[in-house]
Amino acid sequence: MKRTVIGKFSLPVALIVLAGTASVANATGGGLAAAKAARVVSPVVQLVTHATGAEVLPSDNANMGGSPTGSADATFSVDTKSHLICYTVTTKDLAGVAAGHIHSGAKGVDGGVAVGLDASKFNKGTACVSVASAVATDIAKNPDMYYFNLHTKKYPGGIVRGQLSAKFTTVLLTTHATGAEVLAADNANMGGSPTGSADATFKVDTKSNRICYTVTTTGIADVVAGHIHSGAKGVDGGVAVALDPAKFNHGSACVPVTAAVAKDIAMNPDMYYFNLHSKKYSGGVVRGQLGVKK
Numbered sequence: 099m100k101r102t103v104i105g106k107f108s109l110p111v112a113l114i115v116l117a118g119t120a121s122v123a124n125a126t127g128g129g130l131a132a133a134k135a136a137r138v139v140s141p142v143v144q145l146v147t148h149a150t151g152a153e154v155l156p157s158d159n160a161n162m163g164g165s166p167t168g169s170a171d172a173t174f175s176v177d178t179k180s181h182l183i184c185y186t187v188t189t190k191d192l193a194g195v196a197a198g199h200i201h202s203g204a205k206g207v208d209g210g211v212a213v214g215l216d217a218s219k220f221n222k223g224t225a226c227v228s229v230a231s232a233v234a235t236d237i238a239k240n241p242d243m244y245y246f247n248l249h250t251k252k253y254p255g256g257i258v259r260g261q262l263s264a265k266f267t268t269v270l271l272t273t274h275a276t277g278a279e280v281l282a283a284d285n286a287n288m289g290g291s292p293t294g295s296a297d298a299t300f301k302v303d304t305k306s307n308r309i310c311y312t313v314t315t316t317g318i319a320d321v322v323a324g325h326i327h328s329g330a331k332g333v334d335g336g337v338a339v340a341l342d343p344a345k346f347n348h349g350s351a352c353v354p355v356t357a358a359v360a361k362d363i364a365m366n367p368d369m370y371y372f373n374l375h376s377k378k379y380s381g382g383v384v385r386g387q388l389g390v391k392k
């Protein structure tokens with residue numbers, strides 16, 4: 099599903115950036131390697147919101163809307179691997195908060211409860227709640243489609259409300275690419291470089307929709323193309339982002355990407371890999387899965 103969406107964007111992006119440069123080698127292997135693809139390690143996503151009475155719909159609470167003066171600040175740390183959501187809620191000028199939730203719903207639209215929070219933990223540090231895997235993943239991926247909502251006796255329909263959004267707009271990714279990670283089936287079954295490697299860092303900005311990268315190669319001759327491909331470890335996939343090989347070993351360069359591509363790479367780096375192609379190894383001379391820089 100996600101892969102299909104990215105595939106839709108990958109070709110135009112690649113063509114625009116690569117126009118006039120070397121050939122795009124886009125090997126499509128698979129087979130045995132697919133068995134290795136099960137590993138999924140997604141990062142913890144930090145979300146925030148500042149909830150106010152003004153965001154409560156005017157039609158709520160028998161048409162009296164939300165609190166005229168109160169507010170609440172909340173941070174959510176969503177772990178899509180353990181399905182744990184940890185939250186810190188600080189309320190200001192709110193009396194009798196009886197319930198707190200994350201609801202599904204875009205801004206200006208009311209929706210059902212997605213996650214129940216423990217109101218007795220508000221203003222007392224951090225608490226955590228276990229949720230379904232699908233819930234954690236969807237909130238992490240589409241925070242703007244969820245809102246934080248507090249309820250009181252007087253305002254049962256919501257006293258303050260705030261849409262969720264990502265706390266960090268940039269994610270730093272890294273990889274150490276080697277010939278060993280190139281699929282054995284690539285390059286007419288000779289795999290990747292036996293000795294070469296490349297280190298790459300990617301700064302993915304999901305606000306400006308740009309990816310800035312630094313690539314340093316060691317022992318690789320005639321690099322003709324560099325890409326971020328979509329694909330789990332051990333699986334070949336299409337080009338998601340084309341990099342400029344002329345900029346490798348020369349500091350940092352940046353490339354614009356679509357919002358969907360920036361967001362997906364930032365959220366699921368392990369589902370993308372960095373790949374260099376050379377004259378001799380057109381299907382990939384070195385390859386490395388992306389991971390969050392520690």
Ligand SMILES: [Cu+2]
Pocket residue numbers: 123124323324325326327337373374375
């Ligand atoms: Cu490539």
